[in-house]
Amino acid sequence: MTDVIEEIYQGLIEGSSDSVKAKLKILKKACESQVTGKSTDFSFGVIGKISKEMGGPAESTIKNKSKLSPLYQSLVMVYRARYSKPVPKKARNSEPLRLANCIEDTVTRLMVLDLISTNRKLQNELNLQKSKGLIELDHRKNTPQEDFVALENKLTSGEVNALTSFISENKLKDLGWKLGEHGRIVDVKGKPVTKPFFIDAINKLSFIPEED
Structure with missing residues (x-):
């Protein structure tokens, strides 16, 4: 597990009740199972299904508007940002993540990591369409x-x-x-x-x- 994920996880469980800590621990195991299986799908639906089978938060619990859902969503989102399918490797690709990891504030860092993940997905889609000759720039x-x-x-x-x-x-x-x-x-x-x-x-x- 990368340092940034562990740091954010520790920040989420800090001050939480024992029951919430237990649910976050299961949710983390669900995310880690995707990492171990080399899957890039960290959607709330998939993670919620795995978590529910382990006795943790289901998709509905993660996505609802309760005061605890931002904790669950934040943990899943940081895994999504870290392990989403990257753009074909180039030296500069690691630079955005390196800079994001330098942000001290946890909330801001999560936002930036999620934006990086979204940008990577859009770039992947663009490259795919270009390879099929469907887009003329x-x-x-x-x-x-x-x-x-x-x-x-x-x-x-x-x-x-x-x-x-x-x-x-x-x-x-x-x-x-x-x-x-x-x-x-x-x-x-x-x-x-x-x-x-x-x-x-x-x-x-x-x-x-x-x-x-």
Whole structure:
């Protein structure tokens, strides 16, 4: 198990009740069984089925809106980010994960790891379509409108809403954070949690038109 997964797992069980710790332990075993079997499928459905057979949280428990579901989802998501099928090996492919692992804040690190996983899946799909000759790339400079369309094809309105709700005043207040200078999120001591322009980047996503 990689250090980052173990670190996040320890952060999740810290302060949890014995029953929750037991469920997280089973969920981790379910994820590890996929790693051992060299499977890249870490969907909530598959992990939930394996976990349920072991006496742990089922898919419905992982996906529901209870106060414990974010703990279960976070553990599965970090495995998904780490073990999803990678782009064909190149020297630079490990750089995003290396940088993500340097992020001290656990929540921010999870978000970045999940974005890396999503990006890898999109790149894999693009490479597959290109290999079949189904996509012809246009390397001409995009207009602003074309840029929005390209981004819209990658993010659904639900995903955009999830990102924008994360930086809402109520959400930041619940986390003990607030808006800082230069588009950063800072903690109660004023220590930056994100890099500059993080808020600006997410706010720009809210202007992408929703799909019909």
